[in-house]
Amino acid sequence: MFDKTTISAELAEVTEHWTPRVIGRVNDQYVKVAKLLGEFVWHAHDNEDELFWVVSGRLRIQLEGRDEVVLEPGEFFVVPRGMRHNPVADSEVEIVLIETVTTTHTGDVVHEKTVPIERQLPENRRAS
Numbered sequence: 001m002f003d004k005t006t007i008s009a010e011l012a013e014v015t016e017h018w019t020p021r022v023i024g025r026v027n028d029q030y031v032k033v034a035k036l037l038g039e040f041v042w043h044a045h046d047n048e049d050e051l052f053w054v055v056s057g058r059l060r061i062q063l064e065g066r067d068e069v070v071l072e073p074g075e076f077f078v079v080p081r082g083m084r085h086n087p088v089a090d091s092e093v094e095i096v097l098i099e100t101v102t103t104t105h106t107g108d109v110v111h112e113k114t115v116p117i118e119r120q121l122p123e124n125r126r127a128s
């Protein structure tokens, strides 16, 4: 069980860009926070939708076959399953993510930016 917390306190624990921190679980979904800077990597999640909710900064989500989505603080967007996407943060962005527990954040792509779920879980939630 996760303790009560705040989004801002959890974001304060994040020290690395593109390294989500799991802050809760709702059924089969993880709630995460992350800090983004620069360009991520094009990828897709064949069977999983992915929610991006901007807390601070301005996030561009490039999407295959359609215009990019630009998210300002308070705005969110769900990338539909199967759609190739690439998040880009021209300056630092803080976000909340909601994604299925089985989702790998780089999707079908294994990349130097891929962070295994074990490293996204807070210390007190990791299996030893």
Ligand code: NI
Pocket (backbone or CB within 6 Å): 043, 044, 045, 050, 085, 105, 106, 107
């Ligand atoms: Ni994704």
